[in-house]
Amino acid sequence: MxxxxxxxxxxxxxxxxxxxxxxHVDLTVMPGRICGFLGPNGSGKTTTLRMxxxxxxxxxxxxxxxxxxxxxxxxxxxxxxxxxxxxxxxxSDLSIAENLEFIARVYRLDRRKERVAETLEKLGLTxxxxxxxxxxxxxxxxxLALAAAVMHEPKILLLDEPTAGVDPQARREFWDQIHALAxxxxxxxxxxxxxxxxxxxxxxxxxxxxxxxxxxxxxxxIAGSGLSALQGExxxxxxxxxxxEQRPGVAMAAPFGTSLHVCGxxxxxxxxxxxxxxxxxxxxxxxxxxxxxxxxxxxxxxxNSVEAR
Amino acid sequence: xxxxxxxxxxKEVRQMARDPSTIAMMFFFPIIQLVIFGYAINNxxxxxxxxxxxNDNSAFSRSIVSxxxxxxxxxxxxxxxxxxxxxxxxxxxxxxxxxxxxxxFARRLVRGERPQLLLTADATDPASTGPAxxxxxxxxxxxxxxxxxxxxxxxQQGPPPIDLVLHRxxxxxxxxxxxxxxxxxxIILSMxxxxxxxxxxxxxxxxxxxxxxxxxxxxxxxVMVGKxxxxxxxxFVQVCVVLGFAxxxxxxxxxxxxxxxxxVTLLFTLVSLALGFTISTLVESQVQSMMASxxxxxxxxxxxxxxxxxxxxxxxxxxxxELLPPTHYIRLxxxxxxxxxxxxxxxxxxxxxxxxxxxxxxxAVRRYRDxxx
Numbered sequence: 001m002x003x004x005x006x007x008x009x010x011x012x013x014x015x016x017x018x019x020x021x022x023x024h025v026d027l028t029v030m031p032g033r034i035c036g037f038l039g040p041n042g043s044g045k046t047t048t049l050r051m052x053x054x055x056x057x058x059x060x061x062x063x064x065x066x067x068x069x070x071x072x073x074x075x076x077x078x079x080x081x082x083x084x085x086x087x088x089x090x091x092s093d094l095s096i097a098e099n100l101e102f103i104a105r106v107y108r109l110d111r112r113k114e115r116v117a118e119t120l121e122k123l124g125l126t127x128x129x130x131x132x133x134x135x136x137x138x139x140x141x142x143x144l145a146l147a148a149a150v151m152h153e154p155k156i157l158l159l160d161e162p163t164a165g166v167d168p169q170a171r172r173e174f175w176d177q178i179h180a181l182a183x184x185x186x187x188x189x190x191x192x193x194x195x196x197x198x199x200x201x202x203x204x205x206x207x208x209x210x211x212x213x214x215x216x217x218x219x220x221x222i223a224g225s226g227l228s229a230l231q232g233e234x235x236x237x238x239x240x241x242x243x244x245e246q247r248p249g250v251a252m253a254a255p256f257g258t259s260l261h262v263c264g265x266x267x268x269x270x271x272x273x274x275x276x277x278x279x280x281x282x283x284x285x286x287x288x289x290x291x292x293x294x295x296x297x298x299x300x301x302x303x304n305s306v307e308a309r
Numbered sequence: 310x311x312x313x314x315x316x317x318x319x320k321e322v323r324q325m326a327r328d329p330s331t332i333a334m335m336f337f338f339p340i341i342q343l344v345i346f347g348y349a350i351n352n353x354x355x356x357x358x359x360x361x362x363x364n365d366n367s368a369f370s371r372s373i374v375s376x377x378x379x380x381x382x383x384x385x386x387x388x389x390x391x392x393x394x395x396x397x398x399x400x401x402x403x404x405x406x407x408x409x410x411x412x413x414f415a416r417r418l419v420r421g422e423r424p425q426l427l428l429t430a431d432a433t434d435p436a437s438t439g440p441a442x443x444x445x446x447x448x449x450x451x452x453x454x455x456x457x458x459x460x461x462x463x464x465q466q467g468p469p470p471i472d473l474v475l476h477r478x479x480x481x482x483x484x485x486x487x488x489x490x491x492x493x494x495x496i497i498l499s500m501x502x503x504x505x506x507x508x509x510x511x512x513x514x515x516x517x518x519x520x521x522x523x524x525x526x527x528x529x530x531x532v533m534v535g536k537x538x539x540x541x542x543x544x545f546v547q548v549c550v551v552l553g554f555a556x557x558x559x560x561x562x563x564x565x566x567x568x569x570x571x572x573v574t575l576l577f578t579l580v581s582l583a584l585g586f587t588i589s590t591l592v593e594s595q596v597q598s599m600m601a602s603x604x605x606x607x608x609x610x611x612x613x614x615x616x617x618x619x620x621x622x623x624x625x626x627x628x629x630x631e632l633l634p635p636t637h638y639i640r641l642x643x644x645x646x647x648x649x650x651x652x653x654x655x656x657x658x659x660x661x662x663x664x665x666x667x668x669x670x671x672x673a674v675r676r677y678r679d680x681x682x
Contacts, residue, residue: 055520078525078526085521085524088517094327102316103525105315105316107525207407216501
């Protein structure tokens with residue numbers, strides 16, 4: 001692959017007062033890839049996205065977006081980026097069509113009317129074109145926001161928790177759209193809290209308290225964590241979580257329905273830890289989930305959002 | 310650039326049109342204000358207690374007193390005796406005005422010596438002084454015009470036959486409805502331009518739309534101009550409404566040049582818009598911007614010379630008033646509308662407004678950034 005990365009940032013750092021919100025983050029995303037950006041609340045995901053799209057100026061670090069220098073070419077970058085904010089950022093007192101028209105004007109798109117009509121059609125908004133944006137439900141607002149972010153055909157799409165508060169069907173459709181866009185060559189960087197969404201990404205990046213903790217494909221991240229897991233089935237297995245979690249060698253134990261999911265860094269120690277219950281509960285080896293990995297990573301990270309207060 | 314500004318303007322106008330409260334404010338606000346200030350508050354005060362101390366029991370003084378009565382401005386009490394008597398009545402608040410006619414008034418009037426009449430005013434309520442003084446002047450002149458006949462007719466030519474002296478407080482810009490209505494231009498423009506602009510910009514930040522706007526190729530200055538133009542036009546509509554009402558309903562004389570008035574109004578509108586924008590860069594929510602606007606509007610109403618005469622204020626308040634754009638604009642409007650000021654006369658006050666525009670504009674542009682936080 002000789003292609004240049006769509007996003008390439010190194011040592012990106014942002015401080016708000018005494019608090020370092022983003023601490024030397026490196027991130028590379030190749031064209032046409034969907035990169036999931038994960039991390040707990042307040043971990044610096046939004047701040048990183050804002051730095052990449054030029055809404056915030058980094059305190060340190062450098063990078064290129066589409067080959068354009070982040071520190072000197074912010075305006076040129078803005079033309080080629082679509083950014084969907086975490087909070088609905090369109091005008092609630094304008095209709096769907098009017099909002100898109102405004103965006104089309106701002107980007108000076110040619111064939112404005114046709115472009116708006118095409119975008120409405122493409123995202124299934126045509127029937128609601130004249131509804132006020134403020135009166136839409138969460139799923140429709142999200143569709144509109146996506147439409148507004150992609151209408152000017154950006155090369156990079158930045159999505160900040162796009163599916164918060166959206167029902168499963170709308171989420172599924174949303175992700176189908178994202179994959180369709182990526183297939184056309186758009187690079188997508190999407191922040192999310194949802195593990196199932198992370199699994200839909202080509203690759204993921206995990207950030208906690210401003211520090212990048214893991215990067216790669218899902219397989220790579222899980223393998224890189226060094227965790228192994230056991231699945232326990234048996235009477236009242238799910239009730240044992242708190243007890244088992246106290247045992248040495250157990251990183252975490254969580255009930256899943258009637259079964260119990262246990263994981264830890266060392267498979268032998270893990271097996272030994274569940275031994276006392278082995279007579280009535282059948283423990284079988286299992287794949288550690290992405291969630292296991294993230295919670296494990298998060299517990300290991302220092303929470304710098306507290307010390308700032 | 311122009312297309313993006315156009316996009317902003319178009320969006321703003323659409324949003325305005327969709328927001329009935331803005332429309333209501335645009336049309337009814339000036340009218341309500343005009344009615345309240347024009348009729349209710351500054352209606353010429355009547356039935357002012359006046360004590361006449363006629364020390365000269367001549368036909369002239371009797372005729373002056375009866376002329377004063379017919380003006381309808383005064384409830385007249387006549388006292389005889391010393392000057393101290395009238396003074397005491399004023400001190401006790403039983404009279405607001407005292408007219409003292411000296412003992413040799415008739416004799417000196419006949420001789421053509423321009424005798425003095427002393428009008429003492431209680432200046433604690435300066436607003437009513439102006440019209441009352443004018444009424445006294447008129448009544449006296451009218452009475453004398455009727456009485457100075459025959460051999461005395463010659464006294465009516467040349468300088469006025471008497472010399473009316475006003476004691477205690479003289480208020481050359483005494484507030485009449487003619488003076489207030491032009492002042493309203495300043496207040497109404499301040500309210501809409503400062504409050505609406507700052508709130509409309511803050512709304513974008515508060516509702517999260519600013520982040521979206523700034524992620525697009527829109528430049529800060531484009532957002533600014535796009536926001537300002539519609540409010541500027543709105544201000545023009547308001548100026549037309551107020552001026553129309555002032556001239557047609559309140560019959561305010563307009564002796565100066567309309568072009569010059571519009572020019573200084575343009576300047577004042579720009580200053581107000583720049584101020585509104587500056588406020589929006591300093592506050593975080595619409596409520597805060599509302600409070601900040603009120604903080605500006607209250608002194609503007611009270612200190613600018615709109616509600617109370619500028620010269621009736623202590624020096625520190627006058628300095629404060631000097632810092633308020635409406636103070637200068639009100640002077641300009643009164644000067645142009647009522648005194649017929651021409652080009653060089655408007656320079657000092659306009660100069661101060663230009664200076665304010667430069668300062669506020671610089672602050673607004675420097676503080677308004679294309680990044681969030």
